Amino acid sequence: MQVLSVRNLNRRFGAITVAQDLSFDAAMGECLGIIGPNGAGKTSIFNMLTGNLKPQDGTITLDGRDVTGASPHSRTLAGLGRTYQVPQPFGQLTAYENVLAAAAFGGKAGDGAEARARSVLDRTGLAARADKPAGSLPLLDRKRLELARAMALQPRLLLLDEIAGGLTEAEVGELVALIRELKPDVAMVWIEHVTHALSAVADRILAINFGAEIASGLPDAVMRDPAVLEIYMGAVIDVPA
Amino acid sequence: MTDLRPKLVALAAALAAAALIAAPHVAGEGNLRYVVEIFCVFAFAQSWNFLAGYVGLMSFGQQLFIGLGAYFVFTISNTLGVNPFLMVPLAFVFSGAFAALISPLVFRLRDAYFAISIWVIAEIVRLFIAQRDIFGSVSGLPLIATRGMDRGLVSMWTFYLAALLAFLAVFGLYYLARSRFGLALAAVRDNEDTAASIGINVWWTRFAGFVIGCGFTGAAGAVYYMSVFQVQPGGAFDPNWMVIMLFIVIIGGVGTVEGPILGTAIYFLLRAFFSGTGNLYLMLLGAAAIAVMMVSSRGIWGVFHDRTGIDLFGVRRASGMDTEHKG
Numbered sequence: 001m002q003v004l005s006v007r008n009l010n011r012r013f014g015a016i017t018v019a020q021d022l023s024f025d026a027a028m029g030e031c032l033g034i035i036g037p038n039g040a041g042k043t044s045i046f047n048m049l050t051g052n053l054k055p056q057d058g059t060i061t062l063d064g065r066d067v068t069g070a071s072p073h074s075r076t077l078a079g080l081g082r083t084y085q086v087p088q089p090f091g092q093l094t095a096y097e098n099v100l101a102a103a104a105f106g107g108k109a110g111d112g113a114e115a116r117a118r119s120v121l122d123r124t125g126l127a128a129r130a131d132k133p134a135g136s137l138p139l140l141d142r143k144r145l146e147l148a149r150a151m152a153l154q155p156r157l158l159l160l161d162e163i164a165g166g167l168t169e170a171e172v173g174e175l176v177a178l179i180r181e182l183k184p185d186v187a188m189v190w191i192e193h194v195t196h197a198l199s200a201v202a203d204r205i206l207a208i209n210f211g212a213e214i215a216s217g218l219p220d221a222v223m224r225d226p227a228v229l230e231i232y233m234g235a236v237i238d239v240p241a
Numbered sequence: 242m243t244d245l246r247p248k249l250v251a252l253a254a255a256l257a258a259a260a261l262i263a264a265p266h267v268a269g270e271g272n273l274r275y276v277v278e279i280f281c282v283f284a285f286a287q288s289w290n291f292l293a294g295y296v297g298l299m300s301f302g303q304q305l306f307i308g309l310g311a312y313f314v315f316t317i318s319n320t321l322g323v324n325p326f327l328m329v330p331l332a333f334v335f336s337g338a339f340a341a342l343i344s345p346l347v348f349r350l351r352d353a354y355f356a357i358s359i360w361v362i363a364e365i366v367r368l369f370i371a372q373r374d375i376f377g378s379v380s381g382l383p384l385i386a387t388r389g390m391d392r393g394l395v396s397m398w399t400f401y402l403a404a405l406l407a408f409l410a411v412f413g414l415y416y417l418a419r420s421r422f423g424l425a426l427a428a429v430r431d432n433e434d435t436a437a438s439i440g441i442n443v444w445w446t447r448f449a450g451f452v453i454g455c456g457f458t459g460a461a462g463a464v465y466y467m468s469v470f471q472v473q474p475g476g477a478f479d480p481n482w483m484v485i486m487l488f489i490v491i492i493g494g495v496g497t498v499e500g501p502i503l504g505t506a507i508y509f510l511l512r513a514f515f516s517g518t519g520n521l522y523l524m525l526l527g528a529a530a531i532a533v534m535m536v537s538s539r540g541i542w543g544v545f546h547d548r549t550g551i552d553l554f555g556v557r558r559a560s561g562m563d564t565e566h567k568g
């Protein structure tokens with residue numbers, strides 16, 4: 001069942017194109033990865049999905065409902081959850097309160113919000129620091145908190161923005177294990193630079209450059225695509241099969 | 242684990258209510274009048290603290306609502322001959338409605354521009370009132386409606402209204418901050434993009450906070466000027482009110498219930514001892530505020546809280562989880 005459908009998305013900033021006729025989908029239980037070099041338009045695409053940037057053309061459908069013009073908070077109520085590339089917690093509130101706020105206001109009815117917040121903190125390994133101010137947590141915990149806050153919304157569509165960036169190998173491994181656990185109950189769109197993390201979870205990958213699709217399909221196939229290799233390595237190299 | 246604090250605060254609220262109800266029967270009239278002034282100034286400061294520390298809106302023009310509340314009660318009760326004490330809740334509604342009306346305009350502005358825009362509106366309203374005869378122009382209005390009433394009763398009801406404001410400014414703020422709405426306000430204050438991303442309507446949340454805070458300032462303004470039986474545009478819309486609110490909140494600690502209680506006590510103590518010294522007194526207030534800010538941006542209560550961990554009206558929602566340290 002398709003949760004997210006994007007059709008012919010277009011967005012230009014003057015001479016710079018950040019989305020050119022992009023179409024993609026994500027179904028329940030499926031993870032779509034989006035890769036591309038810096039400046040390829042990943043963040044802008046993300047912002048159009050969340051409602052922080054208006055596309056000039058095209059439609060975004062969430063669970064059969066056209067949300068192209070909807071505000072960020074109404075998309076959340078329609079079933080969207082997101083994380084920020086640079087963690088954006090409620091700094092003066094504790095980790096627990098951050099997650100509680102999401103559980104209380106996002107989509108589902110507020111009852112049981114406390115229990116849901118506690119269970120999400122447990123799952124994300126934040127239980128021990130639940131009562132610490134979110135602004136004082138180290139990077140890994142703030143990344144976990146981004147995921148915890150999004151999980152507390154019980155979203156139908158989860159958007160991950162470079163959540164593995166800036167973490168050590170071991171930390172990435174932990175995060176990937178958690179994301180895999182979540183995957184069956186959500187449609188996922190994950191924008192990531194750390195491609196091995198992405199390949200471990202994504203069912204399909206969409207590679208973009210200058211806002212346009214250059215390759216899409218199974219992760220292995222996309223990672224071996226000459227156009228993708230050229231962008232990432234600067235040249236087509238012979239990859240042994 | 243159950244959180245005991247709400248129960249303790251409820252107990253404190255009951256005790257405070259009993260003490261306030263008994264006060265006019267044991268205290269002299271002169272003392273009562275002084276307490277009314279303290280309560281009103283505390284209510285002004287706490288309403289600004291609510292806006293700046295809980296809603297995240299920094300206004301430099303809250304004297305606007307002091308004046309609006311006062312003029313509303315004086316004008317309506319004088320013209321219609323209504324009991325002014327009954328008009329105080331309507332002063333809340335009127336000031337809140339005025340805040341609601343200017344919101345679409347001032348919410349387009351950010352930070353310093355927002356802060357100053359309300360000051361500008363306060364000046365416009367002051368000039369408007371000072372030029373209208375029905376508002377008594379520059380010399381203002383006396384409170385006619387209380388003249389036929391029993392003096393003792395008037396002073397008792399004035400005290401009760403001021404006491405109610407002070408009570409709400411402590412316990413009302415505490416319960417509001419702990420409520421679901423309080424959580425939405427805190428989220429919007431800390432990070433509006435993230436707040437929107439968890440489904441909070443940022444504009445309406447901020448709007449509701451602004452209306453409540455300004456309405457409260459208006460009700461307090463009405464009670465303050467009722468207690469002195471007259472209102473003038475120069476006094477009611479005086480930017481000095483704003484200076485006093487800032488002083489109390491900054492020195493006591495913004496974003497806490499306790500800070501402005503402490504700040505109000507310090508303000509009235511300084512005034513009692515040094516107000517005879519003229520300009521020196523104002524310089525002293527300024528120096529005290531600067532000294533506190535240099536030590537801590539979160540005021541005296543902030544420093545005290547960090548050192549001791551004491552948090553009388555803390556609004557932290559405890560997770561009840563097995564954590565490393567209690568934070």
